[in-house]
Each structure stands twice: as structure tokens, then as C-alpha cells.
Amino acid sequence: MPNTFGAKQITIIVSIVVLYILATTLYGVWMRRYTKNNEQFMTGGKMPTLLIGVLMVSEFIGTSATVGTAQTAFSAGMAAAWNMATLAIGFLLFGRFLAPKFREIGDYTISGAVARKYGQGTRLVTSIIMIYALLTVNVALYVGGAAAVSSVLNISITAAAVITAIVTTVYVSAGGLRSVAYVNLIHFFFKYVGVAIVIVVGLQLAGGYNNISNGLQPYYFTPVGKVGISTIVAWTVANIGAVFSTQMIIQALAGTKQVKDARKASYIAAILIIPISVMASFVGIEARYVFPNIKDVMAFPIFLQHMSPWLAGIVTIGIVATVFANVSATTLGVTALVMKDFYVPYLKPNEDKHLIISRVISIIVGLLPIPFVLFVPGILKTMFFARALRASISVIAVCGFFLPFFSSGIGASLGLIIAALGASAWFFMGNPLGIDSTYVAILLPLIVMLIDHIVHKKNKEAVDTYQA
Structure with a gap:
């Protein structure tokens, strides 16, 4: 198998990817016939439980689940799989305790659910922080997708990021949540197939699993590896918090028919999240054995250059599908928050214009992360910083649902603002003292x-005493 691609091989790969993009985009556009208004654009209407489960997990099976996990496993071992596997805990807890409550509220934004307890001021603060977190996620997604595209096409990561952003923005703006949900089923299939192909190719290049297990240090195969207990705990806490407060999950729940369906969808998401993390982590240790001197970010994409162009085309489809599915979820989430919390309340547009404006905003949201791509310190680090921000929102939401004595909107708003500023400062200082921003x-x-x-x-006690 070649270790570099010539013009003919690149043409084959690009053709496969372009055909896939066109096919899925046309399918998404065809599904638009079910979207008649802005409400359907945001919630998708009533959909099958399995479809909603896939949609709920789609934001989390992004480049952090493939390129990012492989990148971390390259240096830290199979323990990198915990970064995604612990999401299953979050989905199980969410399905048991929070999914019914969010479903009963009936609001398709996390900020709207929070506002029921703390008021409109906290709603705006929640919305701003969630938008900040989701845009950060998109930056990391573009970096991961660009790493693969640049490896195949032999172009700079910056140019590849721009291409990735433009293509995904066109795809997202083509349809609403229902289109995204059905197209994500196709993406979901190719994600798994793509990673499976890379694993097989890696085993062939390594000469079998025994060579890898004997050729690497033992910590590569331990539950903790070089990740460390502290980081794994931080990942677990951040993942649970992210599941509890992710905007796309709230939107997806709006498409369930009953409370029991919301629970089932959450449990399906928990099952689907584990295999992809373990598989991608194994790709990272394969890369460590076969290509020990490469940059860690290339741990996954490096294998594309060592397989036939036809297989490379399918794997690239898997990576593209990962980016598309993830970006579509986060972009629609940001669009929903901007529309419901800012544009509609303050500008009060005509109802007929809502759908058009939503599509325009989705384009802006899709292109906005491009200038920040070069400043990402690491895909997983950036993803977990974004999850840390969302974890602060989950704290407020859980307190609102289960600790009614924390009922002050001022306290909730100040808590969110201070948490966002504090976590951001801590992250950009490099997590001092080894304490994660989560x-x-x-x-x-x-x-x-x-x-x-x-x-x-x-x-209150002082007032009561005075009045007495």
C-alpha cells in the first residue's frame, strides 16, 4: 500500500468524499419538505426513539472521539478512551433523573428550562455561556477535521479548516433538525466503519496485536495509563455535566412522544458512546507503535496515507461524517439560542421570516470559528474546557430541579458569570497546580x-425580627 498519494489516488479520494457530501446534502435538502416553520426547523417534530438517541449522542461522537482520542492515546495509552466512555454514565443518569423533567417543561432551549426556576436574567446569562461553549466546541471540531483533510490532500491545516467550515456550513444551513437527524444515521454508520478500517490497517502495518502489546510500555494498556486518576475523574464530572446541560440534547428531547421515550433515547445514547471511544483509543496506540516519531495530532490521519485510495476515501468519509454530524448539532444549538433568547425577543421579526433568519444565523455561526483554529492548544483539552463551561450550567439546572432553596436568580446568574470567567482564566493559564478547569x-x-x-x-431573618 502506498505511503503517499499521487494525483490519481487523490482524485479517487476526493471524488468519493464529494459524492458522499452531495448525496447526504441532497438527502438533507429532500427532508426539508417536512420543515414548514421555524419550530419544526429547531425541534424536528416527533421522531422515532432510536433516531433521537443517535441525535443525542451525535454532538459527542465528533473529532474528539476519533482524532482527539487517538491523539491522546498516542502518548497516554488506552486510558484515553475514558474521555468518551464516561459519557455513558452521564446519559444513564440523565435518562433516569433529568430527561423526564426537561421533557415535561416542553422548552427546546436549556436557557428556557433554567428560566422557569431563576427568571429571565439567568436565562440570558445561561444562553451566552452555552453559546460560548458550543462555539469553542466547533473550533476544536474544525481542527480535527482539518488534520485529516490536510493529510489526504497535502494542503495546510488552515486551508483544510476553511474548506471544512464552508462545506459543513452549507450542509447545516440546508435543513433543520429533522434533516440533520436522518442524515446523522448515515454519518453514524460511516463513523464506525471508518474507525474499523483504520484499526485493521494499523494491525496489518504492525504485524499483529502481539507486536503492539510487546513493543509498547505496559502503561499503554492499563486503565489509567499516563492520563492519571485526576484527569479521568475530571473527564467524568465534565461529561456528566455536559450531558445534563447540552443544548442539542434538550432540542432532541422535544422530538420525543412521551416521557418514557425520552428515557429510552438517553439509554440508547449511553450504549452507543462506548465502542467508538475504545476503538479510536486503540488507533492511537497502533500509531505509537508504527509511527513513533509523528506529531500526536496525526495519530489517526497518518493511516490514511498507508492504505488504498478506495479505503482512504471511506475512512475520510467517516471523518467528514464525524465533523458534519457534530458541527450540525452544535451549530443548530447556537442558532436556537440566538433566535429564541436574543433575536426574536428584541427585534420581534415577522413569523414568516423566522425560518429564513435561522438559516442565515446558522451560516454565520458555522463560519465564525475559522479565525480561532490556529490557537487551539489541543483537541481534547479544548473540548473538555467547553464541557467544563457546560458543567457549570448543569450545576444551576440540577440545583433548580432538586434543591429548591437555591432559588435566587441573582445567585444563579452571578454563579454562572464567575464560573465562566474563572474556568476560562484557569484554562488559559494551563490548569495551575494540576487542577482541571472542570x-x-x-x-x-x-x-x-x-x-x-x-x-x-x-x-430575611433580620427583616422578620425587625417586623416582630
């Missing part, structure tokens, strides 16, 4: 809300 994002809102509760309680 812990900062979770503890700060709890501390602020607790102080606010104590102050309000003392003020």
Missing part, C-alpha cells in the same frame, strides 16, 4: 449560590 467551573457556582443563600436567609 472543578473550577463546578465549584464556583455552588460557592456563589451558597453565599447568596446565606446572605438572603440572614437578611
Whole structure:
């Protein structure tokens, strides 16, 4: 098998990818006939439970689940799989405790659900932080997709990121949530097929599994590896928090028919998330054995240059599908928040214009991350920073549902603002003292809300004493 591609091989790969993009985009456009208004564009209407389960998990099976996991496993071992596998815990807990509550509320934005408890001020703060987190996710997604595209086409990562952004933006703006959901079924299939092909090729290049297990240090195959318990715990906490507060999950639940269907969809998502993480992690240790001197970000895409162009085309489809599915979920999530929390309340457009404006905003959202691509310190680090931000929102949401004495909108809003600023500063300082930004994002809102509760309680007691 060739280790570089000539013009003919590149033509084959590009043709396969372009045909796939055209086919899935046309299918998505065809599905638009079911989208008659902005509400259907955002929620997709009632859909099968399995489809919703795939949709719920689609934001999490992105480049962090393939390129990013392989990148981390290249240096830290199979333990990198925990970065995705622990999401299953989040989906199980979400299905048991929160899915019914969100489904009963009937609002398709996380900010709207929070507003039921804390008021409109907290709604806006929640929306801004969620938008910030989702745009950060998209930056990491473009980097991961660009790494693969640049490897195949022999172009710079910057140029590949621009191509990835343009293509995905066209795809997302072509249809609403229903289109995305059905096209994601196709993407989901190719994600798994693509990773499976890379594993087989890696085993062939390595001469079998025994060579890999004997040729690498033992920590590559331990549950903790060089990741460390602290990081794994941080991943678990961040993943649970992200599942509890992810905008796309709330939108997907709006498409369930009953509360029991919301639970089933969550459990399906929990089952689907585990295999892809383990598979991608194994790709990383294959790369470590076969190509020990490459940059870690190339741990997954390097195999594309060592297989036939036909197989490389299918694997590239899998990576493209990963990017498309993930970007479509986050872009629609941001679009929903911008429309419902800012554009419609303040500009009050005509109902007939809602759908057009939603598509325009989705284009802007899709292109916005491009200038920031070069500043991403690492795909997984960036993804988990975004999840840390969402974890702070989940703290507020869980307190609102299960701890009613934390009822102050001021405390919730201040907690979110301080958590976002504190977690961001901590992340950009490189997580000092080895403390992950996830812990900062979770503890700060709890501390602020607790102080606010104590102050309000003392003020109330003082007023009651004075009146007595």
C-alpha cells in the first residue's frame, strides 16, 4: 500500500468524499419538505426513539472521539478512551433523573428550562455561556477535521479548516433538525466503519496485536495509563455535566412522544458512546507503535496515507461524517439560542421570516470559528474546557430541579458569570497546580449560590425580627 498519494489516488479520494457530501446534502435538502416553520426547523417534530438517541449522542461522537482520542492515546495509552466512555454514565443518569423533567417543561432551549426556576436574567446569562461553549466546541471540531483533510490532500491545516467550515456550513444551513437527524444515521454508520478500517490497517502495518502489546510500555494498556486518576475523574464530572446541560440534547428531547421515550433515547445514547471511544483509543496506540516519531495530532490521519485510495476515501468519509454530524448539532444549538433568547425577543421579526433568519444565523455561526483554529492548544483539552463551561450550567439546572432553596436568580446568574470567567482564566493559564478547569467551573457556582443563600436567609431573618 502506498505511503503517499499521487494525483490519481487523490482524485479517487476526493471524488468519493464529494459524492458522499452531495448525496447526504441532497438527502438533507429532500427532508426539508417536512420543515414548514421555524419550530419544526429547531425541534424536528416527533421522531422515532432510536433516531433521537443517535441525535443525542451525535454532538459527542465528533473529532474528539476519533482524532482527539487517538491523539491522546498516542502518548497516554488506552486510558484515553475514558474521555468518551464516561459519557455513558452521564446519559444513564440523565435518562433516569433529568430527561423526564426537561421533557415535561416542553422548552427546546436549556436557557428556557433554567428560566422557569431563576427568571429571565439567568436565562440570558445561561444562553451566552452555552453559546460560548458550543462555539469553542466547533473550533476544536474544525481542527480535527482539518488534520485529516490536510493529510489526504497535502494542503495546510488552515486551508483544510476553511474548506471544512464552508462545506459543513452549507450542509447545516440546508435543513433543520429533522434533516440533520436522518442524515446523522448515515454519518453514524460511516463513523464506525471508518474507525474499523483504520484499526485493521494499523494491525496489518504492525504485524499483529502481539507486536503492539510487546513493543509498547505496559502503561499503554492499563486503565489509567499516563492520563492519571485526576484527569479521568475530571473527564467524568465534565461529561456528566455536559450531558445534563447540552443544548442539542434538550432540542432532541422535544422530538420525543412521551416521557418514557425520552428515557429510552438517553439509554440508547449511553450504549452507543462506548465502542467508538475504545476503538479510536486503540488507533492511537497502533500509531505509537508504527509511527513513533509523528506529531500526536496525526495519530489517526497518518493511516490514511498507508492504505488504498478506495479505503482512504471511506475512512475520510467517516471523518467528514464525524465533523458534519457534530458541527450540525452544535451549530443548530447556537442558532436556537440566538433566535429564541436574543433575536426574536428584541427585534420581534415577522413569523414568516423566522425560518429564513435561522438559516442565515446558522451560516454565520458555522463560519465564525475559522479565525480561532490556529490557537487551539489541543483537541481534547479544548473540548473538555467547553464541557467544563457546560458543567457549570448543569450545576444551576440540577440545583433548580432538586434543591429548591437555591432559588435566587441573582445567585444563579452571578454563579454562572464567575464560573465562566474563572474556568476560562484557569484554562488559559494551563490548569495551575494540576487542577482541571472542570472543578473550577463546578465549584464556583455552588460557592456563589451558597453565599447568596446565606446572605438572603440572614437578611430575611433580620427583616422578620425587625417586623416582630
